[in-house]
Amino acid sequence: MFVDEAVIFCKAGDGGKGCQSFDRSRPGHPRANGGDGGDGGSIIMEARPNIQTLLDFQLNKHYSADSGGHGSSNNKTGYRAKDWVLGVPPGTEVYDDATGELLKDLDHVGASVVVCKGGAGGKSNYRDHDATPGGEGDAKDIRLKLKLIADVGIIGFPNAGKSTFISRVSKAKSKIAAYPFTTKNPILGVVKFDDGDTRVLADIPGIIEGAHEGRGMGLEFLKHVERTRILLHIIDFAAVDGRDPLVDYKTLNEELRRYSAELAKKPQILVANKMDVPEAAEHLKKFKKKLRKEIFPISAVTGEGVDALLQRMRRKIEDEK
Ligand SMILES: Nc1nc2c(ncn2[C@@H]2O[C@H](COP(=O)(O)OP(=O)(O)OP(=O)(O)O)[C@@H](O)[C@H]2O)c(=O)[nH]1
Ligand SMILES: [Mg+2]
Numbered sequence: 001m002f003v004d005e006a007v008i009f010c011k012a013g014d015g016g017k018g019c020q021s022f023d024r025s026r027p028g029h030p031r032a033n034g035g036d037g038g039d040g041g042s043i044i045m046e047a048r049p050n051i052q053t054l055l056d057f058q059l060n061k062h063y064s065a066d067s068g069g070h071g072s073s074n075n076k077t078g079y080r081a082k083d084w085v086l087g088v089p090p091g092t093e094v095y096d097d098a099t100g101e102l103l104k105d106l107d108h109v110g111a112s113v114v115v116c117k118g119g120a121g122g123k124s125n126y127r128d129h130d131a132t133p134g135g136e137g138d139a140k141d142i143r144l145k146l147k148l149i150a151d152v153g154i155i156g157f158p159n160a161g162k163s164t165f166i167s168r169v170s171k172a173k174s175k176i177a178a179y180p181f182t183t184k185n186p187i188l189g190v191v192k193f194d195d196g197d198t199r200v201l202a203d204i205p206g207i208i209e210g211a212h213e214g215r216g217m218g219l220e221f222l223k224h225v226e227r228t229r230i231l232l233h234i235i236d237f238a239a240v241d242g243r244d245p246l247v248d249y250k251t252l253n254e255e256l257r258r259y260s261a262e263l264a265k266k267p268q269i270l271v272a273n274k275m276d277v278p279e280a281a282e283h284l285k286k287f288k289k290k291l292r293k294e295i296f297p298i299s300a301v302t303g304e305g306v307d308a309l310l311q312r313m314r315r316k317i318e319d320e321k
Contacts, residue, residue: 002185004146004224006057007097010116011064013040015134016078018122019071033075034124038068040137041081043116045094045144047106048087052188054144057088068121068134075126081118091149091227097141107149107227115142148186150202151317153225153266155256156234157248158182158206158216161273164300165234166203169310174203181206181217186224191310199317202228209251212258219259226260229320231268232313237283237297238274245272245287267320269313270295276302 016037022030043065063086069078088094094103094113104113119135154162158180166172172189175182187203204224205217212219225231233252235245249270257264272284276299284297296312298305 001055002053003055003058004053006054006061006144008057008061008063008142008144009139010043010142011062011139012042012116012118012137013065013067013081014137015040015119015121016068016070017133018124018127018131019073019076020125020131021073022125023074032125033073034126034131035071035073035076035078036124036127037071037121037134038078038080039121040068040118040134041065042083042114042118042137044083044085044112044114045088045092045104045106045142046085046112047090047092047109049090049109051087051089053089054092054146057144065116065118065137067137068118070134071122071124071131075124078121080121083118085112088144089146089148091147093145093147095143095145097143103142116140147227148188148202148224150188150200150225150228152199152201152230152232152313153228154201154203154232154234155207155222155225155252157208157236157252160206160234160236160248161300162203162206162234163187165232165271165273165298165306166201168300168303168306170201172201172203180208184217186221193310193314197314199314201232207252207255209255211255219255222256222259222263225266226263228266229317230313231266232271232309233268234271234273234300236274237272237280237287238277239279239283245283246290249287249291267316269309269316271309272297273300275299275304 019034065084066081116138122132122134163174166189170189204221208216296309
């Protein structure tokens with residue numbers, strides 16, 4: 001299951017107590033010999049490859065790191081508790097839920113942030129006049145928001161052929177079927193070019209008119225294409241049941257604009273899909289008469305036109321870098 005938001009409670013470990021003790025082996029000459037307390041463990045979030053969802057954080061919402069050990073006599077220091085490093089998908093934004101402050105955007109593999117710092121171990125009487133208790137570990141609610149990282153976002157109406165396309169050009173297994181909203185979650189696919197270079201595509205659920213009012217799957221999934229460099233806008237040119245590709249094109253862009261002006265400005269490559277259907281050529285002719293924009297005719301089923309599209313896509317990504 002794909003989960004892109006979660007709130008968890010994190011508590012870092014407390015510092016161990018410093019020890020107050022004396023060596024009294026020489027009568028009349030007590031010597032302080034307490035040990036320091038150990039530091040409590042911190043809680044750290046780190047972006048890791050191969051994690052694609054925040055599902056684990058919906059199932060398990062409490063994370064507390066161990067406290068440090070107390071110091072003891074004979075200058076024995078308490079043990080330092082281990083930090084707890086929680087792996088999250090790259091693209092996870094980490095917020096302090098109470099203040100709404102963005103602590104860090106973990107936008108690449110290896111990026112990390114300490115969300116709750118462990119308490120410092122207390123000082124012993126060996127170090128200070130009087131031993132001190134350890135510090136308290138931080139505790140807070142942390143909100144995690146995942147925005148997938150991909151070079152290309154694939155958008156379009158339900159049934160336009162988005163999943164068919166991503167399944168043809170990558171190893172992604174996006175479910176394909178002749179009914180709307182087959183795709184319920186964003187799916188990433190990696191396109192590999194002949195020279196070994198790769199680009200990441202994101203297939204998201206279809207968008208329909210009124211999506212901004214919550215119709216269909218709504219616009220929620222558009223956040224997963226916010227970080228992409230370009231969009232592939234796939235339009236269904238089979239246009240059965242009296243549909244008009246130009247109306248589809250305009251309607252989808254209007255929904256995009258309502259979601260975010262910035263996203264609406266993102267460069268698009270227009271794709272005329274289902275060109276293997278006999279009526280499609282006629283629909284494309286009409287479309288081109290009314291809209292003078294570059295458009296790539298393809299068939300995601302037969303593969304016709306797909307290579308030319310991929311080459312264009314690759315160049316356009318470079319242009320946007
Ligand atoms: N003839 C023809 N049919 C296609 C082509 N591409 C997709 N289809 C068919 O169109 C239907 C929908 O394809 P999907 O790839 O599931 O469409 P989608 O855009 O991912 O749809 P949602 O996930 O519901 O938004 C399926 O029956 C596909 O077989 C094409 O190039 N030619
Ligand atoms: Mg789909």
